[in-house]
Amino acid sequence: MAKVYKVDETFDHTLFIGASCAFGVFDGVHRGHRFLIDQAKRTAAESGGKSIALTFDIDPDERFHADRLKKLMTNEQRVKALADTGVDCVVVLPFTPAFSAQSPMAFMDATFGGCAPYAMHVGTDFRFGAKAAGTVSELHEWGDSRGTRICSHDLESFDGRPITATRIRLLLGDCKVAAAIELLGHPYTFEGVVQQGRGQGNDMGFATANLQLPAMMQVLGEAVYAAYVTVDGVRYKSAMSVGVAPTFADATATCEAHILDFDGKIYGDTIKVEPVEFLRPMIKFDSVDELIATVKGNIEWVRENL
Numbered sequence: 244m245a246k247v248y249k250v251d252e253t254f255d256h257t258l259f260i261g262a263s264c265a266f267g268v269f270d271g272v273h274r275g276h277r278f279l280i281d282q283a284k285r286t287a288a289e290s291g292g293k294s295i296a297l298t299f300d301i302d303p304d305e306r307f308h309a310d311r312l313k314k315l316m317t318n319e320q321r322v323k324a325l326a327d328t329g330v331d332c333v334v335v336l337p338f339t340p341a342f343s344a345q346s347p348m349a350f351m352d353a354t355f356g357g358c359a360p361y362a363m364h365v366g367t368d369f370r371f372g373a374k375a376a377g378t379v380s381e382l383h384e385w386g387d388s389r390g391t392r393i394c395s396h397d398l399e400s401f402d403g404r405p406i407t408a409t410r411i412r413l414l415l416g417d418c419k420v421a422a423a424i425e426l427l428g429h430p431y432t433f434e435g436v437v438q439q440g441r442g443q444g445n446d447m448g449f450a451t452a453n454l455q456l457p458a459m460m461q462v463l464g465e466a467v468y469a470a471y472v473t474v475d476g477v478r479y480k481s482a483m484s485v486g487v488a489p490t491f492a493d494a495t496a497t498c499e500a501h502i503l504d505f506d507g508k509i510y511g512d513t514i515k516v517e518p519v520e521f522l523r524p525m526i527k528f529d530s531v532d533e534l535i536a537t538v539k540g541n542i543e544w545v546r547e548n549l
């Protein structure tokens with residue numbers, strides 16, 4: 244695993260000298276991001292320098308549009324996923340208002356603290372500096388003046404369209420979880436703390452772990468899914484609903500997972516959810532019996548097919 248550096252007053256910018264960096268937010272660490280990181284690894288191997296994934300501590304959109312931002316990963320998950328890509332280092336810049344308000348050229352100088360890297364890899368849509376005004380052509384000007392080789396890459400595509408975090412979020416919002424996983428190139432997962440539910444699931448014959456996800460992490464569209472749930476390092480099959488149960492006026496959980504062949508007490512525990520397949524839309528049932536029969540059918544499908 245890569246070494247992770249947070250850029251604070253103790254950070255030594257000479258780490259960048261001779262290095263090849265891939266620069267961006269990298270929410271999802273999807274196939275396009277991995278391609279860019281592989282390019283940084285390639286030029287690092289050629290030059291004998293380090294490969295670095297250079298990113299921010301928070302998603303910049305979290306500062307500017309927090310109310311409407313949806314995220315594929317928490318910031319912690321994102322940094323960890325970057326560290327697992329095989330780069331030598333992950334460098335995490337603090338995205339403060341003062342830092343982000345700098346002109347594009349000053350922003351780049353501040354990023355590298357006078358220690359411009361050997362190479363920098365970005366996608367052709369890369370923007371930087373105040374109001375995201377800096378473009379790739381300005382980045383080339385900056386690189387020419389500081390001795391950094393700027394490599395701007397066409398975006399990796401799938402089905403004729405670029406793979407972007409935005410595209411993957413839209414697929415998930417549309418319940419197209421299998422298509423989203425294909426573009427991510429790895430499982431889609433989120434974590435939540437198990438809350439006390441209304442306590443009715445048990446009586447209905449299917450206990451559920453209830454999660455209350457923060458709005459930013461509610462990316463997946465309302466529906467019923469086949470999923471895996473990991474509790475204490477053990478991965479179980481699960482049938483889960485996303486969205487507040489419309490059949491019950493007093494329901495509040497935003498995600499409920501029935502974990503197959505599990506009966507532990509896990510209130511307060513953090514569990515990892517990995518949706519894999521869309522099963523059906525959420526239904527406002529006219530009767531509880533209908534709900535029970537349908538959910539039990541979903542659970543059996545998961546048992547047989549996952």
Ligand SMILES: Cc1cc2nc3c(=O)[nH]c(=O)nc-3n(C[C@H](O)[C@H](O)[C@H](O)COP(=O)(O)O)c2cc1C
Nearest residue numbers: 440441442443444482483484488489490501525526
């Ligand atoms: C696989 C699965 C599918 C579900 N589908 C629906 C649904 O279509 N409509 C609905 O109102 N609730 C649905 N639910 C939520 C249940 O109504 C809820 O789990 C049950 O009422 C127990 O709630 P409690 O844990 O708060 O007691 C589903 C739950 C699971 C696990």
Ligand SMILES: Nc1ncnc2c1ncn2[C@@H]1O[C@H](COP(=O)(O)OP(=O)(O)OP(=O)(O)O)[C@@H](O)[C@H]1O
Nearest residue numbers: 266267268269275365366369398399406407408409
């Ligand atoms: N499909 C891709 N192929 C190659 N590089 C990419 C691809 N998508 C993004 N990049 C580059 O990866 C870096 C990180 O990009 P960024 O975090 O903005 O990703 P994104 O997937 O485009 O996200 P969003 O959809 O939220 O804008 C940037 O340099 C960007 O240009």
